[in-house]
Amino acid sequence: MARRIGIKDVAAAAGVSKATVSHVLNRVEGKRISQETQQRIWRVAEELGYTPNSLAQALATQRSQTIGFVSDEIATTPHAGRMILGAQEAAAAAGLVLLLVNTSGDAELERTSIEMLLQRQVDGVLYAAMYHRIVVLPEALRSTPTVLLDARCDDMAVPFVVPDEVQGGYTAVRELIAHGHRRIGVTVQTRDLPAREGRLEGYRRALAEAGIAYDPSLVAAETAVPFDTVGGDVDSGYRAARRLLTAEPRPTALFCYTDRMAAGAYRAAAELGLSIPHDLSVVGFDNQELVAEALYPQLTTVQLPHYEMGAQAVAQLLALTGTSGSPPGPVAQEMLHCPLVARASVTSPPRL
Template sequence: MARKTVGIRDVAREAGVSVTTVSHILNDVESARASDETRERVRATAERLGYGANRIARSLRRQQSEMIGLLSEEIATTPHAGRIILGAQQAARERGLTLVLINTSRNQLDIQRDTDALLRQQVDGVLYATMYHREIALPRSLQSVPTVLIDSTSDDGSVPSVVPDEEGGAYAAVGELIQHGHRRIGFVTNIDDVPATRGRLAGYRRALGDAGLEFDESLVVAEQSETPGGYKASLAVLDRADRPSGLFCYNDRMAMGAYRAAAELGIRIPSDLSIVGFDNQELIAEGLYPALTTVALPHFEMGEWALDALAALMQDDAATEAVASYEPAVLSCPLVRRQSVAAPAEDGASSSD
């Protein structure tokens, strides 16, 4: 007679492999390292023990759909942040979970409507990914289901969240300029008062302070965080006799505007001006000439972390009760070196002849 309950550990024991290997093979994880013989043995063992059928029966008994909802605030339409979805999807596959995606907007009515539509699919938990790092008000309907925020925090601190290390990323960006010998560094930043803006300014100031450099408020100019804003702010910073030899830009789109401003002023990159961006939007960073040194946001890792945290919440009642005590997880933002940074000219900040 078949066993009453068959779990993944039973399959692993019978097949002589690890639980992780079983999970990767049965969920067709592309990165799984296993021979064809091992794959066949695991699948045959799972079928013989009735593991697949048992999973379905168990989900029905527990009234779980084994589906996870991903409420994506315009993430699905932005190529640089789509890796959030890929990270969450890979982590879901490893647990035999299905990811259901709804792309919403920043309009509160749209968010509530799309949240309700997602919950009608009877998902077991929800990942809520925002367009960029900021504080949000969690839709009321999400308070009834395990939820994890990606690239944002809740205004009441009621749910787990994962965010990028904005300050650390900015510190690395400015540090790259300092290490190349730059001592006068401007900052073209975002006009919106959000955590990303505050964190990147803090990282800029800390990097200057740790290097013994004076903070000059006149070298910090805020505009809309798009290419036109970067162009306008960069003109204000660069069109002056005492212009900086290094420029840190709030994001790669603003850096693209900085390239245009530098070209109009006859300033060569990187021989006259070194520039570092933020976000690592590859279509921009690799497409600029010279290619832009920038800081990468950990989109894939944030998606992966959030799914892991949500799975833990769904399985642990104690974790759910203690959810209000969670502090946001902060993931590092690595520097991506390209060709936009060099040592300053010996005669200081001077434009091209």
């Protein structure tokens, strides 16, 4: 590595003492240094490519201008990337950078990763899950400003940002009802998660509002095997949809718990000779563009606001640490809106 240009180099080139350079570049008040000398020092510093030593600055202030981002998983979907991007752009706007660590769900790796972050004196930590989960806050974070991202914990003093699953489910089913559907099936995973509870609750609310009775035989739950993989999700979606579509009378529309489960519903429909959307309307959830736009016809779905969640979590962290300029505010617990993304998989029900 090329040697770093230091204050000593600037001092030598400008023909002044190191102290003088330090006073000028650090804008120390109350020193009598001529305007001309100050300008010469700034010019020389720029010419030599001097960059201030932020480690020394951080050591002096005990602030690193760095936010830790602890995620359990970054490599399966673009979701993580969007959350990171949202967080990173919000952090950059405040002059902060993200120090990213990924734990792959390994408790020991998580412990050492968080230790590394605290050793680097991060100003705060975003503790992110890659799907909406109830987590146990690591002990080491209890004394560090922390915001949960796409996660909640049992300590109500910890701020969080999550998607509004109930509103999202409601929005998906509202779209089907608005097109005239009344017999609407749901495909879900069996695993107990906030997304499952919330989206099913939204389904029931939309039905109730439209005066449609809830029929538990229209809710098909299947276990993903292998668990938590793309293939497992698609396959469980296939099995659940196939079960609903071979019952009589069959639903005219399906609300699928994830876009990947919707991909499985497309497969079931193709096998049964049902054309989407003319014989069957389908709404997904997540807005995974790689799935939603690869399906034919393209999938109408509900968006998980990952970018916005990342950005909002940084805003909360800045408020928590007082870095935003305003004094630390109250703990915020936010549920962000999940908008409908209408594509081509919903139309009016067939006349049966």
